[in-house]
Amino acid sequence: MKKIMITGACGQIGSELVAKLRDEYGKENVLATDIREVSMQAGPFEVLDVMDAQRMHDIAKDFGADTMMHMAALLSATAEAKPLFAWNLNMGGLVNALEVSRELGLQFFTPSSIGAFGPSTPKHNTPQDTLQRPTTMYGVNKVAGELLCDYYHTRFGLDTRGVRFPGLISNVTPPGGGTTDYAVDIYYKAVQEGKYTSYIAKGSYMDMMYMPDALQAIVDLMEANPEKLIHRNAFNVTAMSFEPEEIAATIRKQMPDFQMDYDVDPVRQAIADSWPDSIDASAAKEEWGFKAKYDLDAMTIDMLKKLEKKISHSA
Numbered sequence: 402m403k404k405i406m407i408t409g410a411c412g413q414i415g416s417e418l419v420a421k422l423r424d425e426y427g428k429e430n431v432l433a434t435d436i437r438e439v440s441m442q443a444g445p446f447e448v449l450d451v452m453d454a455q456r457m458h459d460i461a462k463d464f465g466a467d468t469m470m471h472m473a474a475l476l477s478a479t480a481e482a483k484p485l486f487a488w489n490l491n492m493g494g495l496v497n498a499l500e501v502s503r504e505l506g507l508q509f510f511t512p513s514s515i516g517a518f519g520p521s522t523p524k525h526n527t528p529q530d531t532l533q534r535p536t537t538m539y540g541v542n543k544v545a546g547e548l549l550c551d552y553y554h555t556r557f558g559l560d561t562r563g564v565r566f567p568g569l570i571s572n573v574t575p576p577g578g579g580t581t582d583y584a585v586d587i588y589y590k591a592v593q594e595g596k597y598t599s600y601i602a603k604g605s606y607m608d609m610m611y612m613p614d615a616l617q618a619i620v621d622l623m624e625a626n627p628e629k630l631i632h633r634n635a636f637n638v639t640a641m642s643f644e645p646e647e648i649a650a651t652i653r654k655q656m657p658d659f660q661m662d663y664d665v666d667p668v669r670q671a672i673a674d675s676w677p678d679s680i681d682a683s684a685a686k687e688e689w690g691f692k693a694k695y696d697l698d699a700m701t702i703d704m705l706k707k708l709e710k711k712i713s714h715s716a
C-alpha cells in the first residue's frame with residue numbers, strides 16, 4: 402500500500418496531484434502539506450515549511466510515508482525576480498526532502514523542467530542527454546537538483562525519479578509564476594473577454610502538456626519497473642510544442658471572434674528564448690511507456706468547456 406507525502410501540495414500541480422493520488426490509492430494514504438493552508442484539501446493535511454527539515458522528518462515518520470513527492474519551489478519568472486531567495490528555497494527544500502527520504506527510506510519524486518536547458522542546448526528535438534547550461538536561476542536550480550537526485554540514487558541507493566515538465570496547462574489552480582503561464586491565461590481571457598494580450602512574442606515555440614497527462618506521467622513513472630530505468634533525473638516529457646499564433650488559431654476554431662495582440666515582457670521573453678523549441682521524449686517512452694493523450698486541439702476543446710462552466714458558476 403502506498404503512503405505518499407506531498408510538499409507544496411496547494412500549487413498548480415500539487416492541488417490536482419493530491420486529488421488524483423487519493424483516487425488511485427485512497428484518501429487516507431495521501432498526505433498534503435504546504436506552507437499555506439487551502440480549504441480544498443479533503444483528507445490529511447499538515448502545514449509544513451520545507452525549510453524546516455526536522456518538522457518534515459517528523460510529519461513523514463508519523464504518517465508512515467513510503468513515498469515523498471516534492472513540489473514546493475519558486476517558478477522561473479518569480480525566481481528571476483528573487484534569485485537568492487529562489488536558490489535558498491529550491492535547493493534548501495530539495496536537500497531537506499532528499500535527506501528525510503534517505504533517513505526514512507522513501508521513494509522520491511520531484512519535477513525538473515525544460516528550464517534545465519539553456520541557449521547552448523540544441524533547440525529542436527532536444528535530446529534526453531545533452532548540454533545543460535541554463536542562464537536563469539530557476540534553470541541553475543533545476544540542473545543542480547537533477548544532479549543531486551541522481552547523486553542520492555547512486556551514492557545512497559535512494560529510488561529517486563523525475564521528469565522535465567514543459568509548461569503545464571490546467572483549469573483548476575492558477576499557475577504560480579512560470580514563463581509558460583500565458584498558455585493558461587489565454588484560455589481564461591478568451592472565455593472572460595474574448596481577447597488576450599500575449600507577453601510572449603509571436604513565433605516563440607515552447608513545449609506544453611495538459612495537466613491530466615502530467616499527472617498520469619507521475620503515476621506511471623513512479624510505478625515503473627526500476628530495472629527498466631536507464632535514466633532517473635530527469636526524463637524529457639512533452640505533448641505538444643506551439644507558439645502564440647497557433648494556440649490563438651486553435652481557440653478560434655471554437656470561438657471565431659477571439660482576438661489577440663502583443664505586449665511582450667522582456668524578462669519572460671528572454672527566458673523563453675533560452676529554452677528549447679521542442680524536446681524529444683523518446684527515452685521516457687522507451688523506459689516507462691510515457692504517452693500523452695491530449696494534443697493542442699483536444700486540450701483546447703476541454704479547457705474551453707471546463708472554463709466556461711467554471712466561470713459561469715463563479716459569476
Ligand code: NAD
Nearest residue numbers: 409411412413414436450451473474512514566568569577
Ligand atoms: P506552484 O508555484 O503552483 O506551487 C508551489 C507550492 O509550493 C505553492 O502552493 C506554495 O505555497 C508552496 N510553497 C512555497 N514555498 C514553500 C515552502 N517554503 N514550504 C512549503 N511549501 C511552499 O508550482 P507548481 O506549478 O505546482 O510546480 C511544482 C513543481 O513542478 C516545481 O518544482 C516546479 O518547478 C515544477 N514544474 C512546474 C511546471 C508548471 O508548468 N507548473 C513546469 C515544470 C516544472
